[in-house]
Amino acid sequence: MLGQTASSLGSATSYFALPLAALAVTGSTAWAGLVGTALYVGQVLFGLPAGVVVDRLDRRRVMLAAEAAGLVLYAALAVLLALGDAGIGVIIAVAFATGVASVFFNPAESASIKALVDPDDLPTALANNLARMNASSLLGGPVGGGLFQLARAAPFLANAASFLVSVISLARIRRPLSAPARDDGARDLRAELLAGLRFIAAEPVVRTVVAANMLGSLAFGSGLMALQLHWVQSGTPAAVVGVVTMVMAGCGLAGALLAPSVNRRLRPWQPAAAAGLAWCGALLWGAAQVPVAGIAAVLGVGSLIQPAGSTALSARILHLTPDALQGRVQSAAWVCVRAIPAAAPLLGGLLLQSGDLAVSFLALAAVQLVAVALFLTAGIRTIPRPAAWTAPTADTAG
Structure with missing residues (x-):
């Protein structure tokens, strides 16, 4: 819970700060808007393949890989911004990759909840997740704006730190989170995607x-x-x-x-x-x-x-x-x-x-x-x- 709370707040902070970084680098609101579009494009393009991966592989490892990717992405962006070497292409690439990582993490997290709680407790578990996300959304703007005012790299460095906390928390989970292994012979990728x-x-x-x-x-x-x-x-x-x-x-x-x-x-x-x-x-x-x-x-x-x-x-x-x-x-x-x-x-x-x-x-x-x-x-x-x-x-x- 602590790891995901930190990660949610860090992500909300970065989502607010990414368009600001694009605007600061280019001076163009159009480029700033394209950052949000890149995030959505990554999510939509990889949504269905991500579901196949979540059902084929260990869900805890999928979440670990997604959070580790976020750690690397935002640590690299923070360093490049601090050095003055982050162009608009880098910022858009980070936004796109963030969208891709999120569509692997989110279904893996949702699917894992069923393995951790009783059926009648599912709405409460999802409500707790929603409360965490809403709190992060409420704080993300002020925190992201304040950190960006302090230094352009600051909100992204903070997000990298939040991903590190999440990775450590996930690594400590020992309970199985995946469905029983399937032995269904040759798999039709198209059928699995659909x-x-x-x-x-x-x-x-x-x-x-x-x-x-x-x-x-x-x-x-x-x-x-x-x-x-x-x-x-x-x-x-x-x-x-x-x-x-x-x-x-x-x-x-x-x-x-x-x-x-x-x-x-x-x-x-x-x-x-x-x-x-x-x-x-x-x-x-x-x-x-x-x-x-x-x-x-x-x-x-x-x-x-x-x-x-x-x-x-x-x-x-x-x-x-x-x-x-x-x-x-x-x-x-x-x-x-x-x-x-x-x-x-x-x-x-x-x-x-x-x-x-x-x-x-x-x-x-x-x-x-x-x-x-x-x-x-x-x-x-x-x-x-x-x-x-x-x-x-x-x-x-x-």
């Missing part, structure tokens, strides 16, 4: 959750970007827009801490649908030109509710997925959902340029409502509370 997608398509609960998350990511990600750009163009100070982001992160952290208690009382669909309705409300208020404070309040409510639903449904996917497929299913779901936010900033900017902001927000709200409707389907509404997951249920057959 196995996760096929499982998602065949399992109704998983298919519905992934589809809802894809639509929600598209609608909310695009809408939030359009809102932020519109506020800035309308004269709202950038610091105020930053406060809205901090409100969401703070409420998300509180929601993650409250998620275990909520999941003991509610079925997963209830907080998931409620959060979706909150996002829809924020988009509708954007169409109505409600002041920033009002929209921020709705965004805060959604951020507070969302962790309970997301952790319970993610845990349900872990519970339904066979151990031998964990890596590929987690990677495939991740690629499906994460590939959409890569286009969300661009779509948000295009919507803002379209001229009719109200119509754009109404269209996004309609997409968000479709995502909410998916959470209201019978297959999702009948998922029991996590405490009942130790016994087989009707929807586990797939």
Whole structure:
């Protein structure tokens, strides 16, 4: 836990500082934006192959290799920046490689959780992870900005140190984290690459959750970007827009801490649908030109509710997925959902340029409502509370 907390904070710090480093080296906001794109490209391109690796190899070693790669990458970047030898190509390469390493580590970590906790404790374990990530996101900007102000290399040196702590922590784990070894003869690489997608398509609960998350990511990600750009163009100070982001992160952290208690009382669909309705409300208020404070309040409510639903449904996917497929299913779901936010900033900017902001927000709200409707389907509404997951249920057959 200590190792991953350190690594999460270090990564959040570097994610904030990487575009700043690109801007400092080139003076171009376009190059700074390309750094974020490089991170996403690495994640999407290697997502499916990473799942195969996670299911074939020892998961602890996969995580160790990914964290060791992060240690080398950021130590090298810190040294090059300190010497003044880090050009934009180096920074983009580090961002791309960071994305690649993350898609090996994340599914290996998620798949390992099932080996470490009981089924009814899966949502709590995921909520703890989410709380860690939200806390890191909340602190990453101020810490990254402060360290970068101190020295360009400082945030990346700190991240390298955090990866070292994580490597040491992982090396001390002795409990097996992988599925039983398979002896299935010759392996069809193409079939293995597509196995996760096929499982998602065949399992109704998983298919519905992934589809809802894809639509929600598209609608909310695009809408939030359009809102932020519109506020800035309308004269709202950038610091105020930053406060809205901090409100969401703070409420998300509180929601993650409250998620275990909520999941003991509610079925997963209830907080998931409620959060979706909150996002829809924020988009509708954007169409109505409600002041920033009002929209921020709705965004805060959604951020507070969302962790309970997301952790319970993610845990349900872990519970339904066979151990031998964990890596590929987690990677495939991740690629499906994460590939959409890569286009969300661009779509948000295009919507803002379209001229009719109200119509754009109404269209996004309609997409968000479709995502909410998916959470209201019978297959999702009948998922029991996590405490009942130790016994087989009707929807586990797939």
